[in-house]
Amino acid sequence: MTRFDGFDLAKFTRSASMIVLAGVLFGTAVSDADAQRRNRRDAEQSEEDAAERVFSAAIGEIVLVAQEQQGLELFAESIETLNRALNTSGINPYERSIVLQMRGRAYYEQEQVQRAITDWETAITTGAMLTSEIANLRINIGQLYITEGQYDQGINTLEAAIRDAGPDIVTAPLARMLSQAYAQAERYQDGLRWAEAFWELHPYADRSRGDYSLMLFYYQQLDMIPQQMEIVEAMVARWPDEKRNWTSYASLLAQTNRETDAFEANKIMYINGMLTESAEIERVSQYYSYFEYPYRGAAILEREMNAGRVDRDQGNLQLLANMWRQAREWERAIPVLRQLAQLTGDGDDWVKLAEALYQEDQLSEAETAFQEALNRGGINRPGDTWNLLGTVRYELGRRQSAIAAFQEGARFPYARRTANGWATFIRAEINGEAERARLRRRIARDECGFTITDLVNGARLFGDVDEEGRVNIDVPERCQPFYNRFGEPIEEVAANDADAESDNG
Structure with a gap:
């Protein structure tokens, strides 16, 4: 017999059968003693209706047979037996209510749930049942509606039971x-009060993971963030030690703009080996x-890539490269950037490699x-790259090539x-160097002009001249x-220097 959250349908109907048996054996009206102790109203009702809550010998014998059949799990046979009782003329309301409850139990055992519901609801309409009996039966009926997916009917029936018997x-x-x-x-919004009532009634020590999950589900559906937290x-x-709890906790912290706390929660999960999926490790990095x-994040990501726990795909390479760049760890960024540039062929990835x-x-x-x-093209800001x-x-000392590159960069307004x-x-630097060279020359x-003049005059003074009257100096x-051995200016050099001075203006 299936048990539903602590309510045993078979036990309930078996207790009804025991009441029937007692009525048959002792020929007296049987009241619900448990209901008397629980509820004075039931006791008073029982005393008022005692005359009507009796079995005739004929119905009692039929019910006893049906009870024995159900004890042997002969439920189809018990249904036929109980049908005879219901078709007996003069059956009173109390007898009818008991017979219907027993037949409902037999239908339930045969998985004819709708027929079981019908019999139990009909038993209530006999007017022969005590308030507590009606409430208990409605609880069973409500459970059956719920198991059949008829949630609204189940809710209405259960709440009717509560109205009958009180809170x-x-x-x-x-x-x-x-x-x-x-929830089903x-x-x-309507069900929240029952969820919270359950939470209050259920002792802390007895609360299971499913109980916590039920409350969390309600608060999530109603977007009640503080209660979720x-x-x-x-x-x-x-x-x-349960990862899913920490994952939910970190997610809630992020939702409530407690990013620092969310970071700490993710760190705890990583340190304790809870993060094993690639996406989880990417998130913590x-x-x-x-x-x-960024250095710590990049170190984690690179280590997990090397261990094979994180995919070495384009997105993760990009993430790793960016973190090494953010940490200004250019040497460690270069191999990753080179691999990424070769993998994607994207111009911007080549720019990042070049920068590193x-x-x-x-x-x-x-x-x-x-x-x-x-050459690859597709660069976000080509002027800056030029x-x-x-x-x-x-910096390589190739100034004319540098000027050519800057001329390309000047074609773009933002880089001009x-x-x-x-x-x-650079042009000023080149011109300045040339001017300084000319000045030095x-x-x-x-x-040298002064030096040569002195040498020439000395040679003439001492008669150190050739047949043509030219001096011969060292x-x-x-x-x-600038001067030849005769102390004469070298004409080509003088002419070039004169032209240079003229060009310089």
């Missing part, structure tokens, strides 16, 4: 049954990044990566000011670019 009849199992029926009917915190405290601990290489002073590789990014390429080329600034600076030439090495 004292409400026990924790009954309140739980009602709350479950309301998706009438959460109360239940989940209690579950975490009571079952601290992202928390580290969000709370300015630049940060690590790997300038030649950075230049190649920037150029690759520009400017970065120009910067790398400048920076590009033109750099190009102007001119000073050197002028200084020109210092520093002056050899």
